[in-house]
Amino acid sequence: MNRTRTPLGRWWLYAVLTVALVAVVSPFVWMVLGSFKSEGELRQSPPTWWPHTASLDNYAHLFSRLDFGTYFTNSVLVAVAVTAGNLLFCSMLGYALAMLDFRGKKFVFLAVMTTLMIPGVVTFVPLFVLVANAGLIDTLPGLILPFLVSPFGVFLMRQFILGLPRDLIDAGRVDGAGELRIFARIILPLCGPALATLGILTFLGSWNNFLWPLVVAQTDSHYTLPVALALYSTGQNSTQYGLLLAGATVVVLPILAVFLVFQRRFIEGIATTGIK
Secondary structure, eight states: OHHHHHHHHHHHHHHHHHHHHHHHHHHHHHHHHHTTSOHHHHHSSSOOSSOSSOOOHHHHHHHHHSOHHHHHHHHHHHHHHHHHHHHHHHHHHHHHHHHOOOTTHHHHHHHHHHHHHSOTTTTHHHHHHHHHHTTOTTSHHHHHGGGSOOHHHHHHHHHHHHTSOHHHHHHHHHTTOOHHHHIIIIIHHHTHHHHHHHHHHHHHHHHHOOHHHHHHOOSGGGOOHHHHHHHHHBOSSOBOHHHHHHHHHHHHHHHHHHHHHHHHHHHHHHHHTTOO
16 A cells, blocks of 8 residues: 555655746746846736847846946955854854853853844844944945854854764863864864855855945945945836846856855755754
8 A cells, every 4th residue: 555655645745846946946047038138028018938039238238337346356255254254253152152161151142042033124223333433334344244243153053063972072171172272173173064054044145135235335346246236227217127137147146156066065054953
């Protein structure tokens, strides 16, 4: 009886997964195909999937109208700096909360969890006032410093490090290693999956961040790609959808490349940290 039910169950599973895959991939396929269409074809009704006459005009317009090199460099610098800061500081705090005993440990962890549950919009204005008082408006440090540590990253690293054997740490202490050396030589090499997961999620969030760079970056020289694309493709009377789709395609490519490179580690990190 089980032999007759198993293929049927797999067929339904494959059917559901196929429908989910089509639902997820279809917008991206339409975005890429739409970037090769003319503005008139994009606005026609009913819409078309395949472009009648494929053209690179949208991409040529994108690279000629925008100072693409500057915006791309700003996005890379901000995303890489924010990701590196989160990997370092979140793993350090996660190690302290998981393996060290100190006064106020429970209070610190409670503060991290409380911060995790507060929406970012609530802290947006106080954070902007703090950055403005520090004189960091319209600077790259103003885009980077407020996001060097995230409560989610601290929680993720703590949960992963809790699953590591304490015997390794005790052995390092017996050999005379300090906490910093134990962290660098023992803990970090074992945190590859969690670090990859945190790195991908942080890079994705920083690369796609729009509202904060829109408010803090006030001149062209400090715009990131999402901000520049939104400002230059949207006018007072109309929106250039072809330029938007071409820019969105270019913006997605680095994220896709990062995920493809670290996808194995990402899946391991999700599976071993208990995140559902």
